[in-house]
Amino acid sequence: NAGVTQTPKFRILKIGQSMTLQCTQDMNHNYMYWYRQDPGMGLKLIYYSVGAGITDKGEVPNGYNVSRSTTEDFPLRLELAAPSQTSVYFCASSGGPGRMNTEAFFGQGTRLTVV
Amino acid sequence: KQEVTQIPAALSVPEGENLVLNCSFTDSAIYNLQWFRQDPGKGLTSLLLIQSSQREQTSGRLNASLDKSSGRSTLYIAASQPGDSATYLCAVEYGNKLVFGAGTILRVKS
Numbered sequence: 001n002a003g004v005t006q007t008p009k010f011r012i013l014k015i016g017q018s019m020t021l022q023c024t025q026d027m028n029h030n031y032m033y034w035y036r037q038d039p040g041m042g043l044k045l046i047y048y049s050v051g052a053g054i055t056d057k058g059e060v061p062n063g064y065n066v067s068r069s070t071t072e073d074f075p076l077r078l079e080l081a082a083p084s085q086t087s088v089y090f091c092a093s094s095g096g097p098g099r100m101n102t103e104a105f106f107g108q109g110t111r112l113t114v115v
Numbered sequence: 116k117q118e119v120t121q122i123p124a125a126l127s128v129p130e131g132e133n134l135v136l137n138c139s140f141t142d143s144a145i146y147n148l149q150w151f152r153q154d155p156g157k158g159l160t161s162l163l164l165i166q167s168s169q170r171e172q173t174s175g176r177l178n179a180s181l182d183k184s185s186g187r188s189t190l191y192i193a194a195s196q197p198g199d200s201a202t203y204l205c206a207v208e209y210g211n212k213l214v215f216g217a218g219t220i221l222r223v224k225s
Contacts, residue, residue, distance in 0.1 A: 033213065035215075042204065042216050043206075045213070050211055058212065090159065102146070102147060102160065102166075103149065104149060104206070104213055106161075108157065109158050112132040
């Protein structure tokens with residue numbers, strides 16, 4: 001059981017480049033999330049999705065875009081990368097609030113550096 | 116605004132000591148609260164999840180409590196070991212989102 005899988009694990013981007021961070025889960029979870037974690041800080045929510053075709057902004061959405069065409073996949077797109085986007089990105093999934101087994105599971109993270 | 120605060124920010128204890136990590140949240144309308152462990156350079160591992168209707172959960176040497184009315188949760192670690200050294204994160208589920216505290220960095224000295 002793979003859980004939540006993120007690719008790539010590491011990436012260096014030049015300013016102005018774009019890329020997509022991939023996230024796949026095999027637990028049939030409806031809820032999926034993207035977070036960023038900066039040194040010494042907690043996790044900040046970028047975008048989330050409550051099901052295929054439904055996405056919404058979190059706390060820090062500027063500079064990012066997402067899509068959710070299937071239950072399994074929730075890619076995060078960075079357009080015009082900026083140094084402020086240097087961070088570790090985590091994808092997570094859960095069954096959703098108020099449900100049994102609503103525990104959230106996280107991927108191993110993508111460490112992104114923008115230079 | 117829904118905020119989660121963790122105290123202390125860092126903690127260093129000798130091996131064998133019992134310890135308590137604290138988490139407080141501003142909005143008591145929660146669905147559940149989850150404690151995670153994060154090792155350096157790694158992802159988050161779920162330790163315990165407490166549903167809003169529950170008061171506590173236990174797993175091995177870990178016990179987490181929840182008091183919704185006061186907006187507090189504690190994570191109790193018994194007989195700490197060097198392998199417990201990590202960052203511990205508290206996350207509160209509000210409807211469609213998980214809101215995280217900044218974490219407590221724990222170091223257990225042998």
